[in-house]
Amino acid sequence: MCKFPHLTNTVFKKLTERWAFFIPCIVCFNTKFVLDNAAFAHSLICTFSNYLTVTLLSDLGTRDASVTVAKAILMRYAPASAIVDISHNVAQYDLQQAAYLLVAAYKHFPAGTVHILPIDVFSGDAPCLLLAKKNGHYFIAPDNGLLSLAFGSEIENNLRCFEFSRPHHFSDWINSAGKVVESLQQESLSAYSSCEVKVAHRLLQPQLVPLGIDCNIRCIDHYGNVVLDITRPQFDEYVQARPFKIRIMRMEDVTTVSNNYNDVPDGMALCRFNDSGYLEIALNHKSAAAQLGLTSENADALGYRTIRVFF
Numbered sequence: 001m002c003k004f005p006h007l008t009n010t011v012f013k014k015l016t017e018r019w020a021f022f023i024p025c026i027v028c029f030n031t032k033f034v035l036d037n038a039a040f041a042h043s044l045i046c047t048f049s050n051y052l053t054v055t056l057l058s059d060l061g062t063r064d065a066s067v068t069v070a071k072a073i074l075m076r077y078a079p080a081s082a083i084v085d086i087s088h089n090v091a092q093y094d095l096q097q098a099a100y101l102l103v104a105a106y107k108h109f110p111a112g113t114v115h116i117l118p119i120d121v122f123s124g125d126a127p128c129l130l131l132a133k134k135n136g137h138y139f140i141a142p143d144n145g146l147l148s149l150a151f152g153s154e155i156e157n158n159l160r161c162f163e164f165s166r167p168h169h170f171s172d173w174i175n176s177a178g179k180v181v182e183s184l185q186q187e188s189l190s191a192y193s194s195c196e197v198k199v200a201h202r203l204l205q206p207q208l209v210p211l212g213i214d215c216n217i218r219c220i221d222h223y224g225n226v227v228l229d230i231t232r233p234q235f236d237e238y239v240q241a242r243p244f245k246i247r248i249m250r251m252e253d254v255t256t257v258s259n260n261y262n263d264v265p266d267g268m269a270l271c272r273f274n275d276s277g278y279l280e281i282a283l284n285h286k287s288a289a290a291q292l293g294l295t296s297e298n299a300d301a302l303g304y305r306t307i308r309v310f311f
Contacts, residue, residue, distance in 0.1 A: 052081040052185060053113040057102055059090040060118070070118065070174045077178030078185065084109075093120045095200060099149035100218045100227070104276040111136030114184060116177050120144050122168040129164075129176050130197065131189070133157040138184060140177045145200020160195035206230045206238070212310040213238045218278065220294060224287025227280045228307060232273050235309075244311040246271055246281065248291060254281070261285075281307065 054074060060066040071083050086105045090098045098119050106115055115137060121127065123144035132139045132147055132155040139155070141147050147155055162176040183189055206229060207214045215228035230238075245253040248269045258270040266285045274280045281288045294305070 052078050052181070053084060053109055054078060054081050054181065055084045055086050055106070055109065055113060055115045056088070056118070057086040057090065057098060057105070057115065058088045058118045059092050059094065059098070059120075060088045062088055066170065069171065070116075073171060073174045074116070074178050074181065077182045081181075086115075090119060095119065095144065095146045095149055096229075097219055098146055100229075100276070100278070102146075102150045106137055106139075107135070109137070112138075114138045114140065114181055116181075117141040117146055118170070118173060118177070119146060121170065121173045122164065124198075127164045127168070128160055129162040129173065129180070130195065131157075131159045131161050131180050131184075131192065132197065140180050142173075143195075143198045145198045147197050148199045155197060158195055158197050159189060159192040161192045206234060207306075208238060209308070212244070212308050214306040214308050215279065217294070217305045217307065220289045221280075223282070224289040225274075225280045225282040226288050226292060226294065226307070227274065227276075227278050230279050230309075231277050232279075235273075235279060239309070239311055242311045244309050246307065246309055248281070248288070249293075251291065 056067070056070060058067070058070075060070070067085070067088050074081070074083060087101055090101065098117065102115065102117065106113070109115075117139065119142070121129075121142045121144075123142055128143050130139075130141055130143050130147070132141070134151055134155050139147060140161075143160070161180050164172065164176075180192075183191070206216070213230070215230045217226055218229045219227040221227065243255065245255045246269075247253050251269050254269050254271050258264065258272045260272070261270065261282055261284045264270045264284050267283060269281065269283050269288065269291070271279055271281050281292075283291060292307075
C-alpha cells in the first residue's frame with residue numbers, strides 16, 4: 001500500500017514532468033521505497049515511457065547564451081526530455097561539416113530521438129523549418145540543403161512545418177522547433193504539409209589529380225586528429241592497391257593504413273579510417289593538426305584546405 005495515498009497518478013505525473021531531472025537521484029537514493037510502493041513505481045514507469053531524447057547540433061559556439069536560450073525554450077515544450085549536445089563548434093555556416101557530424105553521431109541514439117539542427121536557419125528568401133525521418137529518427141532542420149548533404153535521397157516523410165517572415169529572430173525558430181517536438185509527442189502532425197527537401201550539391205569533394213588525390217579537411221577532433229572527406233570505398237577505388245604516401249612536414253611519410261593509433265610508436269604519424277568510415281590523419285599521443293599547422297585561428301577555413309594522398 002502506498003505511504004502517500006494523496007499523491008495521485010495525475011499529480012505525480014505533473015510533478016515528475018517538472019522535476020524530471022531529480023527522478024534518477026530519488027530512485028538511486030531510495031530504491032527500496034520504489035519497490036515497496038507499487039503505485040509510485042507504476043507512475044514512474046508510465047511517466048518515463050514517453051521519455052524523449054532531443055539532440056542539438058549547431059554552429060552557435062559557446063561564447064554567448066544562444067545554446068542556453070535554445071535549451072531553455074525547448075524545455076518548455078518537452079520538460080521530461082533529455083537534451084544532448086552533439087556539438088556547437090561547427091564552423092560558421094559549414095553545412096558539409098555539420099552533415100558529417102550528424103551522420104557520425106545520430107545512429108548511436110535510440111530510435112525515436114529528435115535531432116534539432118539550428119544551422120543557417122534563415123537561409124534563402126523564404127526560410128522554413130522542416131521535419132524529416134530516417135531509420136526511426138526525426139530531424140528538425142532549416143530547408144537549406146543540410147539534410148540532403150547528410151542523407152542524400154534516403155530521408156522520408158518530409159514535412160514543411162513553419163515558414164518565417166521578416167524580421168527573423170533565432171528564438172522564433174527554436175520556439176517553432178519546440179512546437180514540432182510537442183506535436184511529435186502528441187502524435188499530431190496533420191497540420192504540417194508534405195514537401196520536397198532542398199538539394200545542396202557538395203561544394204568540395206575528393207579530387208583525382210595527376211599525382212594522387214586531393215582530400216578536403218572536414219573536421220579536427222579534440223585530440224587533433226584531422227578527418228578528411230574520403231571514405232574507405234572511395235579510397236580503395238582511387239588507390240586500387242597501389243603504393244601511396246601522405247606527406248607530413250618534418251616526419252616520415254605515411255604509407256600504410258593502420259587499424260589503431262598504437263600501431264605506431266608514440267609521436268609517429270599514421271592514417272586510419274575512423275568509426276564513421278572517413279580517413280583521418282593522426283599522431284599517436286600527439287596532435288596531427290598542430291604538426292600540420294592547423295590551429296583554432298584558421299579553423300573556419302578548414303574546408304578549403306586539402307591534403308594530398310600521393311600514388
